[in-house]
Amino acid sequence: MDYIFRQARDSDQGTILSIFNYYVETSYAAYFEGRVAEPFLIQLRQMTSGYPFYVIETPDKQVIGFGLIHRYHPAETFDRVAELSYFILPSHTRKGLGTKLLKLLIGNAAEMGIDTLLASISSLNQSSVDFHNKNGFVECGRFIRVGRKFGQDFDMIWMQKTFL
Secondary structure (H helix, E strand, O other): OOEEEEOOHHHHHHHHHHHHHHHHHHHHOOOOOOOOOHHHHHHHHHHHHOEEEEEEEOOOOOEEEEEEEEEEEOHHHHEEEEEEEEEOOHHHHHOOOOHHHHHHHHHHHOOOOOOEEEEEOOOOOOHHHHHHHHOOOEEEEEEEEEHHHHHHHHEEEEEEEEEO
């Protein structure tokens, strides 16, 4: 199946929200404990203004995932750093889409003068930790027991990849 990676459009907002809320309700991949609504997407679009924000589309135009980078810190001394996030529906994972999306985001980041990407990951999301390790990220920080979801405490792991 040939998937298409394209810039997110306003018309994708409902699907992006649905994908994100799937992970909110079923996993530790999204930190929220309850469903998020349209104001969250408005804030997300503002955070990603001027940065890449992609959706992954099937050949029949079904959006099955999204990924983005955004500014890490407002001070210009951190212009070379961005934070990334991506979510792909489970029926489309383990097909190399996450790696392709990551490579696309890294290429875009490099074009923008960004040489470091950060990922914030729940310690209870081992598959994400493994994915990032496999793709050259290293753990660079950990906040112990700062999160609690589904009645379980978790650490926030920060992973970093420097590529220029």
